[in-house]
Amino acid sequence: MVYLDAQIRHRFEGHRWSLPAKVYARPLELFTGQQLAHGQLNYELKQLGYRWVNQAKAPGQVQKTATGIAIYSRGFRFADGDQASRLAQVNIANDKVQALRQLNGQSIAVLRLEPQLVGGIYPAHNEDRELIQLDDLPNGFIETLLAVEDRQYYQHYGVSPWGIARAMWANLKAGAIVQGGSTLTQQLVKNFYLTDQQTLWRKLVEAPMALLLNLHYSKDEVLEVYLNEVFVGQAGKRAIHGFGLASRFYFGQPVSELRLHQVALLVGLVKGPSYYNPQRHPKRAKQRRNLVLSVLAQQGLISESQKQQYQALPLDLSTAQKVSRYPAYMDVVRQQLQQHYPASALSSHGLRIFTSLDPWIQHQSDLAMRGQVKQLQKQHEGLESLQGALVVSQRDSGELLALVGDKDGGYAGHNWALDKTRQVGSLLKPVVHLSALESGRYHLMSAVDDAPIAVPQADGSVWKPQNYDLTSHGVVPMYQALAKSYNQANVRLGLDVGVKRVVSQLYQLGAEGNIPAYPSVLLGAVEMSPLNVNQVYQTIAGNGFYSPLTLVRQVTEANGVLLSHFPYAVRQAASNESVYLLQQEMRKVATAGTARGVYRYLPKQQQVAAKTGTTNDQRDSWFSGFSGQYVATTWLGREDAKPTPLTGASGALKVWGELMKNLAYTPYQDIKPQSVDYYYLNPKTGKAMPSRCADGVWLPIQKPLAPVATKQCGY
Amino acid sequence: MNVTNKLAAVGRLPLLAVVMFMGACAGPGYGPIVQELSVTARVSERLSPTGQNDTGVAQPVVAPASAVVPKLQPQVQTPAVTITAQPQTSQIQAANVVQVQPVEQVKPAAILSASAITAVVLPASDQRVVEQLLAEADQLKAKGKVTQAVIQLQRAQRIAPREPKVYARLAALQLSLGEASRAEQLALKGLTLVPQQNNYQYYFWKLIAASRSHLGDVSGESKAISEAAKYK
Numbered sequence: 001m002v003y004l005d006a007q008i009r010h011r012f013e014g015h016r017w018s019l020p021a022k023v024y025a026r027p028l029e030l031f032t033g034q035q036l037a038h039g040q041l042n043y044e045l046k047q048l049g050y051r052w053v054n055q056a057k058a059p060g061q062v063q064k065t066a067t068g069i070a071i072y073s074r075g076f077r078f079a080d081g082d083q084a085s086r087l088a089q090v091n092i093a094n095d096k097v098q099a100l101r102q103l104n105g106q107s108i109a110v111l112r113l114e115p116q117l118v119g120g121i122y123p124a125h126n127e128d129r130e131l132i133q134l135d136d137l138p139n140g141f142i143e144t145l146l147a148v149e150d151r152q153y154y155q156h157y158g159v160s161p162w163g164i165a166r167a168m169w170a171n172l173k174a175g176a177i178v179q180g181g182s183t184l185t186q187q188l189v190k191n192f193y194l195t196d197q198q199t200l201w202r203k204l205v206e207a208p209m210a211l212l213l214n215l216h217y218s219k220d221e222v223l224e225v226y227l228n229e230v231f232v233g234q235a236g237k238r239a240i241h242g243f244g245l246a247s248r249f250y251f252g253q254p255v256s257e258l259r260l261h262q263v264a265l266l267v268g269l270v271k272g273p274s275y276y277n278p279q280r281h282p283k284r285a286k287q288r289r290n291l292v293l294s295v296l297a298q299q300g301l302i303s304e305s306q307k308q309q310y311q312a313l314p315l316d317l318s319t320a321q322k323v324s325r326y327p328a329y330m331d332v333v334r335q336q337l338q339q340h341y342p343a344s345a346l347s348s349h350g351l352r353i354f355t356s357l358d359p360w361i362q363h364q365s366d367l368a369m370r371g372q373v374k375q376l377q378k379q380h381e382g383l384e385s386l387q388g389a390l391v392v393s394q395r396d397s398g399e400l401l402a403l404v405g406d407k408d409g410g411y412a413g414h415n416w417a418l419d420k421t422r423q424v425g426s427l428l429k430p431v432v433h434l435s436a437l438e439s440g441r442y443h444l445m446s447a448v449d450d451a452p453i454a455v456p457q458a459d460g461s462v463w464k465p466q467n468y469d470l471t472s473h474g475v476v477p478m479y480q481a482l483a484k485s486y487n488q489a490n491v492r493l494g495l496d497v498g499v500k501r502v503v504s505q506l507y508q509l510g511a512e513g514n515i516p517a518y519p520s521v522l523l524g525a526v527e528m529s530p531l532n533v534n535q536v537y538q539t540i541a542g543n544g545f546y547s548p549l550t551l552v553r554q555v556t557e558a559n560g561v562l563l564s565h566f567p568y569a570v571r572q573a574a575s576n577e578s579v580y581l582l583q584q585e586m587r588k589v590a591t592a593g594t595a596r597g598v599y600r601y602l603p604k605q606q607q608v609a610a611k612t613g614t615t616n617d618q619r620d621s622w623f624s625g626f627s628g629q630y631v632a633t634t635w636l637g638r639e640d641a642k643p644t645p646l647t648g649a650s651g652a653l654k655v656w657g658e659l660m661k662n663l664a665y666t667p668y669q670d671i672k673p674q675s676v677d678y679y680y681l682n683p684k685t686g687k688a689m690p691s692r693c694a695d696g697v698w699l700p701i702q703k704p705l706a707p708v709a710t711k712q713c714g715y
Numbered sequence: 716m717n718v719t720n721k722l723a724a725v726g727r728l729p730l731l732a733v734v735m736f737m738g739a740c741a742g743p744g745y746g747p748i749v750q751e752l753s754v755t756a757r758v759s760e761r762l763s764p765t766g767q768n769d770t771g772v773a774q775p776v777v778a779p780a781s782a783v784v785p786k787l788q789p790q791v792q793t794p795a796v797t798i799t800a801q802p803q804t805s806q807i808q809a810a811n812v813v814q815v816q817p818v819e820q821v822k823p824a825a826i827l828s829a830s831a832i833t834a835v836v837l838p839a840s841d842q843r844v845v846e847q848l849l850a851e852a853d854q855l856k857a858k859g860k861v862t863q864a865v866i867q868l869q870r871a872q873r874i875a876p877r878e879p880k881v882y883a884r885l886a887a888l889q890l891s892l893g894e895a896s897r898a899e900q901l902a903l904k905g906l907t908l909v910p911q912q913n914n915y916q917y918y919f920w921k922l923i924a925a926s927r928s929h930l931g932d933v934s935g936e937s938k939a940i941s942e943a944a945k946y947k
Contacts, residue, residue, distance in 0.1 A: 032842075110848070397873055542904075570900045576906070672910065
């Protein structure tokens with residue numbers, strides 16, 4: 001007895017549960033002037049379990065208004081403090097937030113919605129729960145629970161003699177133990193203290209332990225633990241414990257927002273979570289729910305007409321995508337966290353991890369990859385083993401917004417975005433151009449010879465790179481060499497600048513791994529992961545400032561106390577002037593070069609800077625580039641690295657274009673450095689001509705390298 | 716994955732393994748479900764904000780050798796949190812992660828140099844939300860809640876990634892924390908956003924001068940001072 005007593009107190013008063021760390025996506029922030037993608041707001045509200053009603057009166061509700069929508073946000077404890085729940089009128093036109101007001105008309109600077117919970121880091125036994133307190137329960141919850149499971153709960157001593165007698169009778173009849181404890185206290189004892197095996201010993205100590213529990217703790221305390229302990233479902237390997245998580249899991253809503261028919265379903269589930277599983281057996285679940293509602297009516301807790309009203313309602317299960325839809329992203333979150341926190345802390349202390357995952361962009365990335373890969377497989381033979389990866393980051397902050405680790409976003413196996421390195425091909429040419437510009441000897445109109453070239457190698461062999469179309473294009477302006485991705489011209493350019501310099505510049509931009517300074521590097525004979533490629537392009541997009549790709553913003557304890565955060569930091573990797581010029585070159589790649597296919601997806605006025613990449617025998621199809629707000633890299637290739645029919649433009653570009661098309665459009669803000677001027681140039685002579693002349697091109701040139709001006713056209 | 720990188724990864728494995736083992740033992744006996752040590756080590760190089768040299772984010776790293784093996788700088792400070800109490804944890808702390816300390820320590824000398832610049836009046840952002848977040852950050856900073864202030868500023872940066880005022884505030888805050896190298900780089904990035912705006916040019920160059928002074932970079936400081944003078 002003393003032993004049992006000690007056991008009871010120890011477990012009840014100590015660290016009751018090991019709580020998995022919760023991983024949150026970035027919160028959606030609404031503010032005046034914000035451009036949303038088409039369909040984004042509805043999607044995000046659905047994922048957050050908001051309910052559309054005629055008049056929003058409580059947190060978690062949203063209504064249509066004449067000018068947009070009214071959102072009653074839920075309160076949330078962020079790493080930087082509490083955000084109160086509030087009702088906001090959001091005026092929206094053309095997917096742009098026009099105004100944001102309180103009910104009294106006062107304008108609101110920013111409305112931060114609560115972040116979507118996107119996953120957890122679970123302990124080995126895979127128990128998951130979300131702690132709740134009695135106060136969190138909606139009206140009628142306790143009454144329903146007790147009506148069904150334990151009517152005498154507040155009167156009995158932890159065991160109910162009548163219940164025991166009934167169970168014994170049932171067991172005798174069956175000749176075995178078929179019925180468990182009857183009171184909530186006993187159920188709790190069984191789940192909380194004793195193993196699941198139906199042994200006699202367990203049966204023997206269950207009742208005394210329930211009595212002891214009842215003796216030491218108040219009814220409310222015991223009930224609260226029960227609410228959090230009860231097993232209510234299974235999601236794959238994950239065991240759903242407690243009504244807090246059950247509510248999220250089945251309805252996508254916090255338990256406080258549940259209506260009575262939903263409460264009835266949850267309570268009904270206790271009897272047999274898998275038998276009554278509403279997702280798998282909706283009919284059975286509805287019958288059970290309606291039975292619970294009938295019990296409530298029988299006991300006079302609701303009227304007969306209320307019963308009928310509730311029984312007529314649908315199950316109202318959440319239609320949002322379930323958690324853990326972001327395996328590739330969660331992979332990296334886990335791996336980054338494991339550098340800072342011991343595994344046990346992550347799986348048991350209920351830490352809250354705030355990430356930069358953008359649920360909308362992740363969703364669109366998955367769709368773009370899946371859809372385009374399917375289409376390519378239809379169009380071409382031999383692409384059964386086609387794989388793909390997609391990385392999206394925010395242009396200036398360097399935060400990772402989305403990650404697709406394989407062709408169907410489901411990810412069962414390798415994470416192709418970070419585990420695998422492939423040759424990057426022409427994706428490296430911008431780095432050659434940046435190095436040339438940094439040397440101070442080149443400008444965008446500099447003449448580069450595209451004649452055939454033979455480079456003696458260290459091993460005595462001779463390297464003869466060829467153009468994709470196997471023809472030479474004579475002397476071309478430097479920007480053309482990039483736009484058309486001419487191999488011979490780029491090799492000459494790189495050799496003149498120096499391979500070592502190019503490799504060093506590549507490291508500056510954030511490339512990792514051992515990159516030997518062979519001439520073949522100039523054409524991208526370097527293996528990199530899509531993630532690392534994106535890092536390099538991120539630096540180019542960030543005006544030449546390297547900022548490491550990050551995805552964890554903050555970590556807090558369960559109670560909100562901030563444990564760590566990741567400060568934004570940058571390091572200049574190239575001069576602003578050179579990077580600006582390179583960005584303009586890459587814009588030309590998109591408007592008039594190998595990447596111009598993106599405008600099959602994007603409106604003409606949307607400016608992007610990008611580069612295609614194709615490796616030898618078309619083993620890899622790459623595309624990387626940036627818009628005003630996003631940097632994205634896509635890769636496609638066969639698992640066995642055999643040749644494909646795809647170039648960068650006919651493969652990876654499509655995924656990239658499809659994705660960008662569905663993201664919010666933010667204008668590309670070009671900021672011209674003082675040290676360059678724009679000229680209208682004749683591409684043949686490199687001279688500045690009057691703007692009335694035909695066939696000229698506007699390009700920025702460094703002041704010290706200002707072109708010769710001519711008054712005649714064609715010279 | 717090339718050879719050098721592999722070596723780097725392997726070199727770190729035992730430590731990582733030990734930490735994880737310790738972690739697993741310290742808890743109630745549960746291990747995490749997904750774990751592949753070699754991957755962890757590789758990813759740590761890619762994603763941790765550690766691909767940087769000693770000063771965090773300062774001078775360009777040129778030599779391939781140093782770039783290949785990003786140093787994991789232990790920011791050795793025992794976190795004031797029970798969860799990270801294992802001493803081993805601090806050894807794999809990445810340089811860029813700031814473990815939040817209960818008391819924010821601010822170096823008085825750095826504050827002085829930063830406050831001389833904050834006298835410069837910068838134009839209001841055309842986005843109200845940005846002004847509001849900056850004001851919140853200022854209030855938090857005034858209360859000594861510097862970390863929370865940084866979080867608010869980063870929030871503003873995500874909303875308006877090309878707003879120079881956000882960079883001005885971030886840089887000034889880093890300088891006041893004595894993170895002069897970080898401040899200098901943020902100000903350099905800020906400069907690229909405001910080629911035509913004299914008041915910002917002046918502000919950023921002054922801040923760069925103060926940062927370089929803090930770093931003991933005498934010639935860099937005088938260069939920054941003369942740049943600032945052009946925009947006075």
